[in-house]
Amino acid sequence: MxxxxxxxxxxxxxxxxxxxxxxxxxxxxxxxxxxxxxxxxxxxxxxxxxxxxxxxxxxxxxxxxxxxxxxxxxxxKRQGATNIMIRSVKASDESSTARQQRIAVYGLTWADYERMQTIPTVVRMVPMRILPLKVHHLERSVKGRVVATTADYAVVNKVQLAAGRFLSDEDDRYMANVAVLGAHVADRLFPFENALGKTVRLDKYFYLVVGVLADRMATSAVGGSSQTAEDFNDDVYIPMQTCRGRFGEKVVSRQSGSWNAEQVELSQVTLTITDMESVRPAGDVVKDLLERYHGTKADWAITIPLDRLExxxxxxxxxxxxxxxxxxxxxxxxxxxxxxxxxxxxxxxxxxxxxxxxxxxxxxxxxxxxxxxxxxxxxxxxxxxxxxxxxxxxxxxxxxxxxxxxxxxxxxxxxxxxxxxxxxxxxxxxxxxxxxxxxxxxxxxxxxxxx
Amino acid sequence: MQPAVPLVARVVDLVKNYYLEEVVVRALRGITIDFAVGDFVALMGPSGSGKSTLLNLLGCLDRPSSGQYFLGDQDVSTMDDDELSDIRSRYIGFIFQSYNLLAQYTVVENIEVPLLYQGCRLDERTRERCLSLAEMVGLGDRLDHRPMQLSGGQQQRVAIARALVNDPHVILADEPTGNLDSRTSDEIMQLLTQLNRAGKTIIMVTHENDIAAWARRIVRMRDGHVESDVRNDRSTDRPAPAAHAAGLTASANSLWGGDPYRQPLGNDRP
Structure with missing residues (x-):
């Protein structure tokens, strides 16, 4: 007008x-x-x-x-305008099934991951598992967010390193016990020393610190979208395969006195699409795929930053x-x-x-x-x-x-x-x-x- | 009836009524009068006699209630507002009692105004003409002054130059000396007389006898009628102002020589 x-x-x-x-x-x-x-x-x-x-x-x-x-x-753009994020969500009607099965099974699976791989416009896929775990070094411990992922994560999220390197494909292939620390985690676990070459303990295994991330501004949740703010500084990154081997798919946590067991194969998958025009169709394909294989179980959510742009x-x-x-x-x-x-x-x-x-x-x-x-x-x-x-x-x-x-x-x-x-x-x-x-x-x- | 002298304006049975609420004011009650080319007419009469109304009608500022008005041989009385404006800008020059110059304009710009509304382009030639007119009325050295910076007599001179710029068929003056002292009045009247000698037709409203005495013909009005219409031979006896009368006549005549804006009256109007 x-x-x-x-x-x-x-x-x-x-x-x-x-x-x-x-x-x-x-x-x-x-x-x-x-x-x-x-x-x-x-x-x-x-x-x-x-x-x-x-x-x-x-x-x-x-x-x-x-x-x-x-x-x-x-x-x-920082989040990536060509990205599609699919996250596992604990569905609200899950409680009844959980009581029968004792373990709540929900979320994205590796089968979903493989199906998404067939979308031709996908350039890069980053699987993520997110485990809220304490990170230990000697007597110090920090409540962090353990993210199991692959080397592509660094590319997709435009990760900047302060020291060392990010996870590599080799780490993944050989299930290496290595970890990359977020800036705050490194700061608190190794306040007076260089974290590189030291070890941190997650659960009962030790991991060699190979890299430390630069301090990074959290991406904000703009426009009231379902995407929550992400604070990369509290993250600890470990290779995906290592995580599968060490932790399995089940997560057991204690919540208000009762034990709570969950089985989530993948917490999040981030897809990078060739260009902006293809993001939307690709998003539709992903939705179709997930709707078909998950049926009425609404245990996933899709976030397209481009939508937020719009x-x-x-x-x-x-x-x-x-x-x-x-x-x-x-x-x-x-x-x-x-x-x-x-x-x-x-x-x-x-x-x-x-x-x-x-x-x-x-x-x-x-x-x-x-x-x-x-x-x-x-x-x-x-x-x-x-x-x-x-x-x-x-x-x-x-x-x-x-x-x-x-x-x-x-x-x-x-x-x-x-x-x-x-x-x-x-x-x-x-x-x-x-x-x-x-x-x-x-x-x-x-x-x-x-x- | 074909008059011996060509007429610049002819008014036939002109009636003008004003309607003031319920009352009808009959300002002109059927006037028939001719104005010959080259004449110098003084319209006289007490206030309310209709002389100003007649002048306004002659100046195409107003339309008669009935009757006809021929300017040259065109019937002006039936024209619409735009046509009348056009007539005013081409064939009529106005001189007012209170000069009526535009305060925001300089002397030259004031003189240019009628040309502007003729639709002329202002170029070197029109500029030249304005300058020579300013020169003629004796204001050649005050071209860029504003009216407020001039004396009354000087302002009236500018007004006269402005009235001349479109080389009008008739100059209408409404008590041109009403705001001036007697010496300046004389100067202005001399200027008008010179213009008349140079061939300009002038119709002037006045109520002063000694001003009217400058005219060749004196028309007295009363109650919307012509009371008397006499030739005034005294004016011809008056010695011609020796100073630059000859030069003025020559310049006034030559001003529009071969001028494209100048159109003969009567035969070219649509």
Whole structure:
């Protein structure tokens, strides 16, 4: 809708500007408008204040909206826009079956994993098992999140290492007892020493630390999606096959006095798809697959970051729609200010109108003159508002970062420039029309007699 | 009846009524009068006699309630607003009692206004013409002044130059000296007389006898009728202002020589 509006405005402008530029009458009116603006500086400023605020508000809000949108986009890109995450979820109706079977069996299985491998657009697959376990080193222990995975995990999650290396395919193949520690885990287990080459204990086995991750910002849960925030700093990574060998598929934990046994083959599978266009179809295939083999058992959940991107975009659109109305209302109010002042001007300059009419001005000449005056006012107001808005958009993030210590990104939205200045022009025409028409209807003799 | 002298304006049985709420004001009650080319007419009469109404009608600022008005040989009385505006911008020059210059414009820009509304392009030639007119009325050194910076007499001179810029068929002056002291009045009247000698038709409303005395013909009005219509021979006795009368006449005549904007009255109107 907005691009069409801009187009319309463009043509409207052309229609206004072309005859102006080619007639001395129009040019004279334009110069006169500027002169009387300059003559009544304060009055003009006050009358276009509404326009200034309106355009400024649109520019500023659009700028900050765009900024936070881009921030969210960055965040989603960090998670990987081409990724699909499938997680095991403990279904709510599981409790009854669990009592019969004593062990709750749910979630993704290796069979699912193999089926997903047949999707042609999948480039990379990362299986994960997540076990909440204590990590020990000598007398120290940290409650961590043990993630059993493969080498591709580093690629998919864009893992950055502080020291050593990540898990390799060889580790997986030979079921090596190696571990890579998250930054916090390494920090707490080895506060005064280098973790590399030391061992940590998980359950009853020892693992050689081969790598430590760099401190990493947690991915936030944006847009109220099912994806929870992930804090990579508390993770301990071990090879997938090692995990299968050492821990098996069952997890037994004690919860509020009673033993709780679960059997989960895979906690999460992350798929990387060739490109953004294929993400959605691939997601649909995965859903179909899982629906077929899991039946009514809703023990899995799928997260597509791209969906969040779209959610964010939808949100932005809603935001823009809201802004449209805010801008519309403030510019409407500004327009009323212009109309008010133009009506006063027409009364004030009745005699001038009479003189011009006597000297041969047609009604439309008078209409045009006052219309031009209104448009000059509003468009100048729009430009001032634009400058103010741009100033705030450029200075605002810096100020909030350095003075208020808040992260408020802002990016100048190009469309909003055209939109606000165009609307300011349109307001000039719309609200200048009636006073200009009134001016043109004045009786020349009456007008000449006017004091 | 074909008059011997060509007529610039002819008014036949002109009636103008104003409607003020319930009351009908009969400003003109059937006036028939001719104005010859090159004449200098003073319209006189007490206030309410209809002289200003007649001048407004002659200036195409208003339309008569009934009757006909021929400017040249066009019937102006039936024209619509746009056509009347066009007539005003091409064939009529106005001089007002209170000068009525546009305060935001300089002297030159004020003189240019009628050309603007004719749809002329303002170029070197029109500029030249405005300058020479300013020169002619004796304001060649104040081209970029604003009206507020000029004296009353000077402002009226600018107004005269403005009234001349479109080379009108008739100059309508509404008490041109009403706001001026007697010395300045004399100067302005001399200027008008010179213009008349140079061939300009002038119709002037005044209620001062000594101003009317400058005219060649004095029309007295009363209650919307013409009361008397006499030739004033005294004006021809008046010595021609020696100063630059000859030069003025020459320049006024040559100003529009071969001018494309100039159109002969009457035969080219759609």
């Amino acid at each position: 907005i691009p069409y509006l801009c187009l319309l405005l463009g043509f409207g402008l052309l229609w206004l500007v072309v005859p102006l530029a080619f007639s001395d009458k129009g040019r004279r009116s334009f110069v006169l408008a500027l002169r009387s603006l300059w003559l009544h500086k304060l009055r003009s400023f006050l009358s276009v204040l509404g326009i200034i605020i309106g355009t400024g508000a649109v520019i500023i809000l659009m700028g900050f909206g765009e900024g936070s949108m881009q921030d969210a986009l960055e965040d989603i 959610a964010a975009e939808r949100e932005k659109e809603r935001f823009v729609g809201l802004l449209f109305w805010i801008g519309f209302i403030s510019l409407f109010v500004g327009g009323i200010g212009i109309m008010n002042i133009m009506l006063a001007t027409v009364t004030e300059r009745t005699r001038e109108i009479g003189i011009r009419r006597a000297l041969g001005a047609k009604r439309r000449d008078i209409t045009m003159q006052f219309l031009i005056e209104a448009v000059v006012q509003t468009s100048l107001g729009g430009m001032v508002g634009l400058l103010v808005g741009m100033g705030v958009v450029f200075a605002g993030p810096w100020v909030s970062e350095h003075i208020f210590d808040m992260h408020r990104p802002a990016v100048l939205n190009v469309a909003s420039i055209f939109y606000s200045v165009g609307v300011a022009l349109l307001v000039g025409v719309a609200f200048g029309l009636y006073p200009a028409w009134r001016a043109s209807r004045l009786d020349p003799i009456e007008a000449l007699r006017h004091e």
